Every structure is written in structure tokens, then in C-alpha cells.
Amino acid sequence: MSLIKKANNYIETNQGFVSDIFRPKFHFHPPIGWMNDPNGLIYFKGYYHVFYQYYPYDNKWNSMHWGHARSKDLVHWESLPVALAPDQEYDCDGCFSGSAIVVDDELVLMYTGVSKVNNLVNQVQCIASSKDGIVFEKYSNNPVIDQENLKNIGNTVDFRDPKVFKKYDKYYCVVASKKELNNDETVGLIYIFESEDFKSWSKASILIEGTKEYGTIWECPDLFELDGKDVLIISPMRVPENNGKFSNLNSVVYMIGKMDWENLKYECEFIEELDFGLDFYATQSFLDDSNNRIILSWLQTWNRTNVLSDMNNLWSGMLSLPRKINVEDNHIVQSIPENVMNQFNIKETSSISNDEYEFIAKNYNKFIFENEDNWKIYIGNSKDYSIVFEFNNNRLTIDRHLFGENIKGAEKNSNRRSVEMQSAGTIEIFLDKSSIELFINGVSISLTYYAHPQPTKIFVETSGNISVYSGNVIE
Numbered sequence: 001m002s003l004i005k006k007a008n009n010y011i012e013t014n015q016g017f018v019s020d021i022f023r024p025k026f027h028f029h030p031p032i033g034w035m036n037d038p039n040g041l042i043y044f045k046g047y048y049h050v051f052y053q054y055y056p057y058d059n060k061w062n063s064m065h066w067g068h069a070r071s072k073d074l075v076h077w078e079s080l081p082v083a084l085a086p087d088q089e090y091d092c093d094g095c096f097s098g099s100a101i102v103v104d105d106e107l108v109l110m111y112t113g114v115s116k117v118n119n120l121v122n123q124v125q126c127i128a129s130s131k132d133g134i135v136f137e138k139y140s141n142n143p144v145i146d147q148e149n150l151k152n153i154g155n156t157v158d159f160r161d162p163k164v165f166k167k168y169d170k171y172y173c174v175v176a177s178k179k180e181l182n183n184d185e186t187v188g189l190i191y192i193f194e195s196e197d198f199k200s201w202s203k204a205s206i207l208i209e210g211t212k213e214y215g216t217i218w219e220c221p222d223l224f225e226l227d228g229k230d231v232l233i234i235s236p237m238r239v240p241e242n243n244g245k246f247s248n249l250n251s252v253v254y255m256i257g258k259m260d261w262e263n264l265k266y267e268c269e270f271i272e273e274l275d276f277g278l279d280f281y282a283t284q285s286f287l288d289d290s291n292n293r294i295i296l297s298w299l300q301t302w303n304r305t306n307v308l309s310d311m312n313n314l315w316s317g318m319l320s321l322p323r324k325i326n327v328e329d330n331h332i333v334q335s336i337p338e339n340v341m342n343q344f345n346i347k348e349t350s351s352i353s354n355d356e357y358e359f360i361a362k363n364y365n366k367f368i369f370e371n372e373d374n375w376k377i378y379i380g381n382s383k384d385y386s387i388v389f390e391f392n393n394n395r396l397t398i399d400r401h402l403f404g405e406n407i408k409g410a411e412k413n414s415n416r417r418s419v420e421m422q423s424a425g426t427i428e429i430f431l432d433k434s435s436i437e438l439f440i441n442g443v444s445i446s447l448t449y450y451a452h453p454q455p456t457k458i459f460v461e462t463s464g465n466i467s468v469y470s471g472n473v474i475e
């Protein structure tokens with residue numbers, strides 16, 4: 001039996017045993033098994049397609065397949081058969097992350113095939129294509145980018161996550177890697193390749209090299225033009241904390257800058273974290289049917305307690321909500337796209353002005369504060385058993401350490417964060433069984449929690465009035 005068939009049979013037979021206890025209502029997650037990065041995001045023939053790093057047989061990371069689902073509205077998802085399985089010599093240790101593009105009316109995926117050559121990890125870029133967007137065929141001449149393309153420049157030990165795009169009638173792809181320094185240390189590095197026909201690819205150019213303050217390797221690069229700027233998104237690993245910033249060991253970072261297409265060099269003008277929460281990694285972008293730039297991320301990060309797996313839950317991992325991004329004043333601002341917002345049944349909720357409020361927690365909760373300088377929000381079952389968001393002295397702090405299962409990570413503190421902010425007047429909170437995504441001034445804060453029973457209430461303390469809008473997702 002082929003590995004794809006084996007995976008699909010397993011999912012079909014076992015998905016009915018998955019408990020709903022932590023299963024989100026409107027965040028994409030796998031039918032059963034482990035998922036991490038979003039892959040191959042694309043709008044193709046009337047559907048949004050999400051592929052994802054997938055191991056169907058267990059709730060832990062293992063030999064990577066590409067899971068697959070599609071959606072008309074980016075909220076309600078239809079699970080599709082597994083698209084790629086590690087069934088070739090060049091990808092027998094995993095089909096790692098990658099992206100999608102339409103070439104001659106076919107949906108083409110570029111992914112990293114992982115295997116071992118002479119006992120060394122060998123990561124090479126491969127393609128697979130499909131006419132119907134469901135059944136994929138790997139290219140007979142895979143890999144299309146390998147050590148040959150890196151000759152005298154680098155090696156294929158850490159060489160992955162190709163993000164493809166078309167510009168000026170040429171195809172390009174950016175690929176993650178690292179550079180060895182002379183004392184055993186490494187820094188992130190991104191390669192760029194070009195192609196006329198998508199099959200034969202140029203020798204590597206170095207798009208950009210990192211410095212030690214931005215981690216030891218850069219994963220999942222994404223390069224695109226947005227609002228007149230060139231944006232580069234990366235997922236750096238083992239970033240040292242810097243004055244309260246980068247307190248997550250592995251995070252997502254964006255750069256605003258300028259691309260020199262002649263020399264294939266990226267010049268960074270501004271660099272910042274993309275999310276100020278606790279669990280957010282491996283962001284990938286795509287264009288929606290109205291040409292908006294949308295991002296999806298894995299709502300988790302590496303080196304953290306895997307609560308779902310420790311509790312023998314049969315699935316693990318989910319994606320963030322789709323977010324529309326724009327560049328304003330050299331910063332990325334995020335918002336939830338209108339078609340996604342339309343999937344929530346939102347109404348104004350009455351509130352009596354007495355400095356302390358109690359609301360029923362809904363999937364969507366929006367607070368507009370009269371006193372923008374000082375407020376506290378508790379999401380939980382009582383104030384003592386909750387996740388706390390507090391704004392004062394131009395700082396927003398989040399703390400989940402008292403609520404739900406204990407989550408530990410390799411960093412100093414995996415449960416608290418603090419972000420500087422001038423004011424915080426309007427807060428939108430999406431709550432979905434085991435995740436919170438909070439939006440404030442175009443900035444996002446994402447985190448997971450695992451608690452049973454679920455948080456049912458939101459308590460708010462503030463002086464002054466608040467207006468409240470809330471509602472649940474339309475199922």
C-alpha cells in the first residue's frame with residue numbers, strides 16, 4: 001500500500017476517536033495526529049488551500065507528510081486527503097515545509113525533501129503538481145535545487161522551507177539556512193534562487209545574512225512587496241532576549257526594507273517581532289481573492305511542553321486566525337479580514353458603569369475603553385483562576401501562569417510577557433477553547449492554554465465606561 005493511502009486509511013479509521021475537549025471551533029487543526037507549520041497557502045479555483053506539516057499517526061512530531069484542507073471563507077475547513085508522503089529516496093526522512101504557486105493552470109508545490117547521504121542530513125528542494133488541486137504527483141526529476149546549486153557557497157544540512165513567487169515574469173524562491181561562524185556558532189541566512197520554467201533553478205545568491213542577536217538559524221522565509229515596501233518574514237530560532245523583547249526563544253520576525261532585484265540583495269531598514277504573545281511560529285503569507293496579503297502561523301512554538309500530547313489527546317497543533325497585514329509607518333499592522341469577521345454573530349452587549357464588569361466569554365469580544373491608560377482583563381472562571389491582561393504605565397502585560405495546565409519552555413519565562421504601548425483603547429479578543437488571539441493597535445498577542453472546564457467569563461476592571469461587542473462564530 002502506498003504511504004499516502006496508508007495515511008488516509010489511518011485517518012479515516014481513527015479520527016472518530018478524537019475527543020472534542022480541546023478542539024477549537026474556528027481555528028484550523030488536523031483531524032487526528034500532529035501538525036506544525038502551515039504550508040502551500042494559496043487561493044486556487046475558488047478555494048483557499050492550506051497544507052501543513054503533518055504526522056497523522058501520533059500526537060508528536062515525526063516523519064513529515066503534508067496534510068491538506070480547503071475552505072471558502074478561511075474559517076470553515078474541509079479536510080482533504082494527505083497530499084505528500086515521504087515515499088521517495090530524496091524525501092524518505094520527511095517532506096518538510098514549503099509553498100505553492102499556480103504554473104500553467106496547475107497547482108505546484110515546492111517542498112523540502114529530507115534524507116541522509118553518507119550519514120549527513122541532506123535537505124533538497126522538490127516539486128509536485130496537481131491539476132485538480134487534490135492529488136499530487138512528484139516531479140520525476142526531483143530534486144530541483146540541491147548541493148549543485150549551492151556549490152562553493154554552502155551545504156544542504158540545514159537548507160529548507162522554500163517560498164516561491166513570480167516577479168517580472170521570472171520565478172523566485174527564498175530558502176532558509178544558516179551560516180557557520182568560526183567558533184562553532186551560527187547565524188541565520190536566506191538564499192534566493194531564480195528560474196524561467198520552475199524546473200531548472202539558478203545557482204544560489206545570498207539574499208541576507210543574520211547577526212547573533214537574531215538567532216542561530218532562520219526558518220520559513222517569506223519575501224513580498226506590500227504597500228510600496230519589501231517585507232521579509234522569518235522564523236528565527238534561539239534568539240537571545242533583548243530588553244524584554246524576544247523573550248520567546250523561537251519567534252517570528254519581520255523586516256521592512258528594500259529589495260535590490262538586480263543583485264538579489266535585501267536591505268533591512270526596520271526589524272520587529274510579528275506577534276507579542278507566547279505561541280506563534282512559522283508564519284507564511286498568501287494573497288486572497290481580493291489581493292490582500294494574508295498570514296497564517298502555527299499557534300505554537302518549539303521547545304515547549306506539549307500539553308495535548310502529555311494528556312494523550314489524539315491531535316496536537318493548530319493554526320492562527322488568518323490575518324490581513326499592511327505596512328504603515330514602517331510597521332506591520334494586522335487586522336482580521338472582513339470575510340472572516342462576517343463569520344461571527346456580533347452584537348453590542350450592555351455594560352453598567354461601576355468600574356468592575358463581568359461578561360460571558362464569547363468567541364469574539366471587543367472592548368472600547370474610555371480610560372485608555374489603565375485596565376485589566378481576566379479571562380477564566382474567576383479572577384483568581386484566569387489569564388490576565390493588564391495595561392498601565394504604557395505597558396501591556398500578559399500572564400497565563402495561574403490558568404490551566406502548566407506550560408514550560410526552554411526560555412526564562414514561557415508564561416508572561418510585557419510589551420510597551422502608548423495607549424490601548426480598543427481591544428479585540430478571539431477565544432477558541434485552547435487559544436487566545438488579542439489585537440490592539442494593529443499588534444497581535446497570541447497564546448494557547450489548556451484548561452478544563454473552559455473559561456466562561458471575562459472580568460474587566462477600569463475606571464470609566466466601556467463599550468462591548470461580542471458574539472460566537474456561526475457554525
Ligand code: FRU
Nearest residue numbers: 037053096097160161219282
Ligand atoms: C519550522 C520547521 C521547518 C521545517 C519543519 C519541519 O517549524 O522546523 O524549518 O521545514 O518545521 O517539520
